[in-house]
Amino acid sequence: MAHSVGRGNGLGRRTAACLFAMMALLILGSGVGCVPEGRLNTVERLDRGLVVVLPGIEGPSVWNRALVLGLDEGGVDCAIRRHEWGTPVPGGFLINLTDIERNRREADRLRDELVAYMTAYPGRPVQLVGHSGGAGIALMVTERMPADAPVTAVFLLAASVSPGYDLRPALARTSGEILNCYSELDAILLGPGTMIAGTIDRAHSVSAGKVGFQQRPTASPLDHRDVAVLRQEAWTPSMAKLGNDGGHFGWTDERFVRKWLAPKLCRHLGRRHR
Structure with missing residues (x-):
């Protein structure tokens, strides 16, 4: 069934109002939120x-x-960089x-930059954490890594990426x-939001951060290693006790992350x- 946001439809107007409110929130939350870059990027870390x-x-935000x-605060004692x-x-x-x-x-x-780090610090784990559009960038970076220099792990939070995105690379x-x-x-930004404005990979659909990733019908079956490596975790009500309300920014709540x-x-x- 086709999805639409009708101009004369009350639900459509409410959805549009929510989208405008969320965009205003993005503007208000961006450009703030300094992090202690020096302390988190010492030689020891x-x-x-x-x-x-x-x-x-x-961009940089709260x-x-x-x-x-x-x-x-949760014990990740290696270097942490916000890119x-x-x-x-x-x-x-x-x-x-x-x-x-x-x-x-x-x-x-x-x-x-990651390859340069791996050359200077061989054998150290390299992990990417991407939120929303940053999750799409994390996938782009990972699939571009040399075959002999893979990243260790990738964490996608509320990914603004199409559910059919080919994860095999x-x-x-x-x-x-x-x-x-x-x-x-995550029903607004990753529902009507990406259906209208598009995902990072430029599909106009709901996002994998709302419904999870699905194998594309035209793709060949994923091999056993791929199935073992990809994991998906849906929000559960128990996460609310840790500060994650299930909304777009719930995954970034400081206590939940910790x-x-x-x-x-x-x-x-x-x-x-x-």
Whole structure:
């Protein structure tokens, strides 16, 4: 059945109003949220591994600041970097969403930085954490990695990526796991929002951050290794007790990240979370 937002339909008007409100929230939340870059990128921490946090299309914000701090507080004691892949133009989140060629160039740039890190610190774990549009960039980076330099793990939070996105190239460049965290309650930005404005991979559909990833009908079956590497976790009501309300930004709640997400990254570092 085709999805539409009718101009004269009350539900359509409410959906449009919600979208405008969410866009206003993105503008208000962006450009703020400094993180202690120096303390989180010491030589000692770099020697333990690297975690790169990829923000959503809003750029630096209170949400990805909470994500970085929650990881640190949760015992992720390696280097943690917030990579600002979007355009520095104020309010440029629509450019960040729609300019796929620019996003591919940014993915190439981060790929080169990761390869340089792996050369300087061989054998250390490298993990990517992408929220919303940043999840799409995380996949672009991963699938561009050299065959002999895979990332360790990729964590996708509320991914603004189409459910049919072919994950096999990224899975082939991941030595550990790709974890997709999604929520049916993310009903505005990753529902009508990406149906109208599109996903990072430029599909006009609901997003995998709402319904999970699905194998494309035209794709050949995933091999056994791929099935073992890809994991998907849906939001559950129990997560609300940790601060994740199931909405678009719930996955970045500082307490939730500290208690639920950080232990998953610590596992790849061989550490216990705090």
